[in-house]
């Protein structure tokens with residue numbers, strides 16, 4: 001394990017080793033979603049890292065930039081106005097991440113999307129409208145990626161994963177994270193500080209877009225952290241815990257965190273993340289076709305309701321899937 005891998009959210013000042021920083025640029029696979037042969041590249045990235053950058057996704061950058069401007073206008077409102085929209089876990093939140101004592105250097109908006117409409121009221125109308133438009137666009141990208149994920153595994157039905165986030169009652173969230181410079185504690189020596197502590201996403205998939213302020217880092221399989229160069233024109237796809245289970249560990253959920261810039265040149269980071277999960281009653285278990293010959297199911301079956309409840313009882317950095325594993329010796333997280 002490197003020094004980086006041992007840094008956690010209880011240790012706010014972290015740095016990135018030069019070797020990891022160099023590796024970072026080369027390590028993040030890039031998938032062209034418009035290319036007919038992209039399923040193989042998606043499968044390879046999801047199996048190796050659980051993470052890739054998606055280009056040629058079809059969402060005009062202008063649309064995202066307009067939403068970004070509206071979101072920044074919202075975050076610049078007086079705190080009391082923003083708090084009018086809060087109703088944890090949805091709506092506006094500030095510093096507190098989840099209900100169990102985790103904190104970050106951010107404020108955020110969390111929206112639950114039902115039937116493509118933003119269900120949180122009390123937001124400025126234009127922002128609400130733009131969020132709904134963005135949501136329906138990014139959902140299409142997520143569906144395409146989920147189909148490629150299935151195709152890349154040679155599944156006979158390539159809609160198995162995409163159906164789960166599309167059905168009535170599916171639990172789809174949009175989170176807008178804002179890491180203002182003013183919220184950052186002074187960090188010595190120009191080193192970054194943890195804006196959002198390390199974790200895996202509990203859902204099936206997350207699709208992230210950020211402005212050009214850096215911060216996102218992913219953990220490699222050896223535990224070392226690499227920075228992800230921001231690219232406002234692209235999306236970053238995270239494999240979530242539920243996808244790891246559905247594929248019996250063939251795809252791996254990626255551990256990630258945000259380490260915000262420090263120093264005079266630091267910029268505010270704004271990220272928007274789509275989280276795709278099924279309806280609460282939907283069962284999550286390895287798809288039989290993906291359990292190899294002579295292999296056993298590595299996870300017990302559970303409903304999304306059950307896993308979400310377990311996630312909300314856990315701390316951000318916890319390895320939530322451990323409690324659902326059937327074979328403690330064969331933990332996918334232990335493989336190198």
Ligand SMILES: C=C1C[C@]23C[C@@]1(O)CC[C@H]2[C@@]12CC[C@H](O)[C@@](C)(C(=O)O1)[C@H]2[C@@H]3C(=O)O
Pocket residue numbers: 089097098099100102173175199200201202203275311312313314315316
């Ligand atoms: C500390 C927590 C925040 C979180 C719920 C949890 O108890 C553990 C998982 C966290 C996470 C990470 C991915 C998403 O940002 C999120 C919305 C989710 O579904 O799980 C957050 C939760 C949150 O911030 O409420």
Ligand SMILES: O=C(O)CCC(=O)C(=O)O
Pocket residue numbers: 175177196201208210216256257258271273
């Ligand atoms: O804000 C970011 O860039 C990433 C945050 C994240 O991982 C999350 O909200 O789950």
Ligand SMILES: [Fe+2]
Pocket residue numbers: 199200201206256
């Ligand atoms: Fe995340």
